[in-house]
Amino acid sequence: MDNRLRWLAGLRYFESAARLSSYSKAAQELHVSQAAVSQKIRLLEDGLHCKLFVRQGRDMMLTRKGQTLYQQVTSGFEHILSGLNAIQSEPVEGMLAVNTTPSFASRWLMPKLWKFTMLHPNIPIRVYATTEYPEIKYGSIDVAIRQGYDRQLGEGIEQTILYEEPVYPICSPELAQSLKLEHPAQLLKCWLIHGVETKSFTWERWFNIAGVTMPDAQVQWMEVSTFDMGLSAVMAGHGACLGTESLAGDFIERGLLVKPFDIGMTPGVRYTVYHDPHSSRRARIQAFTDWLHQEVAQGSAMSGNQGSSACAEAD
Numbered sequence: 545m546d547n548r549l550r551w552l553a554g555l556r557y558f559e560s561a562a563r564l565s566s567y568s569k570a571a572q573e574l575h576v577s578q579a580a581v582s583q584k585i586r587l588l589e590d591g592l593h594c595k596l597f598v599r600q601g602r603d604m605m606l607t608r609k610g611q612t613l614y615q616q617v618t619s620g621f622e623h624i625l626s627g628l629n630a631i632q633s634e635p636v637e638g639m640l641a642v643n644t645t646p647s648f649a650s651r652w653l654m655p656k657l658w659k660f661t662m663l664h665p666n667i668p669i670r671v672y673a674t675t676e677y678p679e680i681k682y683g684s685i686d687v688a689i690r691q692g693y694d695r696q697l698g699e700g701i702e703q704t705i706l707y708e709e710p711v712y713p714i715c716s717p718e719l720a721q722s723l724k725l726e727h728p729a730q731l732l733k734c735w736l737i738h739g740v741e742t743k744s745f746t747w748e749r750w751f752n753i754a755g756v757t758m759p760d761a762q763v764q765w766m767e768v769s770t771f772d773m774g775l776s777a778v779m780a781g782h783g784a785c786l787g788t789e790s791l792a793g794d795f796i797e798r799g800l801l802v803k804p805f806d807i808g809m810t811p812g813v814r815y816t817v818y819h820d821p822h823s824s825r826r827a828r829i830q831a832f833t834d835w836l837h838q839e840v841a842q843g844s845a846m847s848g849n850q851g852s853s854a855c856a857e858a859d
Contacts, residue, residue, distance in 0.1 A: 710808025735783025
């Protein structure tokens with residue numbers, strides 16, 4: 545056997561640091577100290593007689609030889625994981641880690657999650673709500689539900705569209721009444737709220753669709769980190785935000801918010817489900833993703849029935 549295989553332990557530290565471009569982040573992922581990561585990689589470099597990393601600011605960047613090694617190590621680890629998953633498939637029962645955005649977690653997933661628990665009481669769900677995209681193949685996340693278009697979460701990660709819908713302006717009834725909103729251009733007179741989670745759709749795009757030229761200056765902005773924060777500000781009467789019926793529809797039905805203009809921005813919001821098809825937890829992942837799509841289908845059916853009822857009443 546090749547004597548260089550004695551460096552396998554160091555290659556695990558190398559792979560993590562290379563993927564994250566950071567010794568400190570690798571230490572957090574591996575549950576060791578940053579000094580331990582630095583020492584392992586230094587020993588690996590000494591054993592291989594080449595430099596694998598160079599520091600650039602706060603990041604640890606791969607050298608050319610480091611990039612070559614990383615490509616091969618990543619491929620090798622994928623083969624090892626595939627082999628382990630093939631012989632160690634876990635049962636349906638067990639913990640499932642789900643990552644999504646803070647707003648989707650609080651406004652869509654958490655209010656419905658009790659239904660999944662009733663169907664699968666032996667699959668407890670651990671929900672991580674973050675604005676950052678997670679690591680699936682080598683991390684602790686089994687399923688990710690993320691917003692956006694054409695986003696990849698790693699090679700070999702399977703993705704399916706959960707749903708997509710248009711985006712509309714939303715404000716409080718009091719604000720709509722005080723401004724006597726009749727034309728989209730009137731929204732330029734109030735605070736326009738936008739957030740980190742909503743970078744894929746902007747007020748500039750919506751005004752363009754509405755046929756309104758948005759001035760570069762003299763627009764009052766407020767930036768928030770989550771859509772939830774934007775909704776709270778809007779319900780208090782502090783301007784308008786862009787949102788979707790899936791996340792704000794219940795507030796509109798209860799009269800806490802209004803959709804002053806029925807001008808939807810498309811493409812608007814798309815939520816996509818990501819998972820590793822070769823995961824050892826694929827049985828419980830399948831159970832959860834099937835339930836997600838069933839919930840969306842049922843919600844769409846209910847919306848259609850409500851629309852038919854409304855038309856019947858109008859007739």
